[in-house]
Amino acid sequence: MNEMMNAMDANAGAAVDNGVNVAALMEARTALDAAPEAAQFKWRATCEWMNGTHSRSTISGFFGLGEEQSREKSFMVDADHPMQFAAEDNAPTPVEIVLSGLASCLTAGVAAVAQHRGIQLRSVKATLEGDMDIQGILGMDDEVRNGFGAIRVHFDVDADASDADIKALVAQSQKRSAVFDIITNPTNVFVSVN
Numbered sequence: 018m019n020e021m022m023n024a025m026d027a028n029a030g031a032a033v034d035n036g037v038n039v040a041a042l043m044e045a046r047t048a049l050d051a052a053p054e055a056a057q058f059k060w061r062a063t064c065e066w067m068n069g070t071h072s073r074s075t076i077s078g079f080f081g082l083g084e085e086q087s088r089e090k091s092f093m094v095d096a097d098h099p100m101q102f103a104a105e106d107n108a109p110t111p112v113e114i115v116l117s118g119l120a121s122c123l124t125a126g127v128a129a130v131a132q133h134r135g136i137q138l139r140s141v142k143a144t145l146e147g148d149m150d151i152q153g154i155l156g157m158d159d160e161v162r163n164g165f166g167a168i169r170v171h172f173d174v175d176a177d178a179s180d181a182d183i184k185a186l187v188a189q190s191q192k193r194s195a196v197f198d199i200i201t202n203p204t205n206v207f208v209s210v211n
Contacts, residue, residue, distance in 0.1 A: 019182075021178030023026075029046065032135055032137075033131070033136060033138075034137070034139065034178075035128045035129075035131050035134075035136075036132075037128050037129045037130040037131075037132035037133075038130065039129070039132045039133045042129065043133075047207070048200065052083075052085065053091050055081075055082045056079070056082045057077060057080075058080060058081035059068070059079060059080040059081070059154075060077070060079050061075050061077075061079055061080075062074045062075070063076075064076045067095075067107075068096045069097070069105055070097055070102070070104040070105075070106075071095065071096070071104070071105060071107045071108065072095070072096050072098040073093055073095050073096075074093070074094045074095075074096070075091050075092070075093055076091065076092045076093075076094065077090075077091040077092070078140060080119040090140060091197075092162050094114065095107060095108035096109065096110065096111045096114055097109070097110070098110050111164045111186070112144060112147065112149065112164075112165070114167070115147075115200070116145045116147055117170055117195075118196045119168070119170070119195075119196045119200060120143040120145050120196060121196075122194045122195060122196035122197065122205055123143055123170065123172075123190050123191060123194050123196070123197065124141055124143050124190075125189070125193050126189070126191070126193055127174065127186050127187060127190045128141065128173070129190075130189045130190055130193075131176060131186050134182075134186070136176050136178045136182060136186065137176060138174070138175070139175040139176060139177075139179045140173070140174070140175045141172065141173075141174050141175075141176075142173045142174075143170060143171070143172050143173070144170075144171045144172075144173075145168060145169065145170050145171075145184065146168070146169045147158045147165040147168045148165060148166045148167045148168075149164070149165050150162070153179050167199075168200070172187050174186070174187070
């Protein structure tokens, strides 16, 4: 059975180019089977207050594959609030960044799964909308949740595939999405102050 799966994996995605190196991903999966401790990653971000509700996060190195990893450059992500919140609207809100993270993770998954299944993509667009009652974050009602009550994700996918195959791509992306898992399952978060 494993031999058949490996043969299928070796041929997966050969006829299409969605920009995803499936062969390298499959090699990484095989390597991690032999050394599962290398699959333990620690992603990091450092955030500094700029002014008002404006902050800037810096993302650079991470731990993975058994050692510290560095990137060729650091990435900056600004966050703020709109003027309707008595802020300066210098950047998207943190909750909009969460929606963007979910959209990016699911969209990347669609591309990777399509490449693996030999489906050529022409375009992929995810549109997300999150419902939030801000009475919670404003401290008006302790019974109101601070976060999203619901998130809706809609995909428009143009590909050389049937509607059923496209739905299966999105379903597999959702199944393997780290950000979908983070949003839909409780995560232990520990906050400390120096």
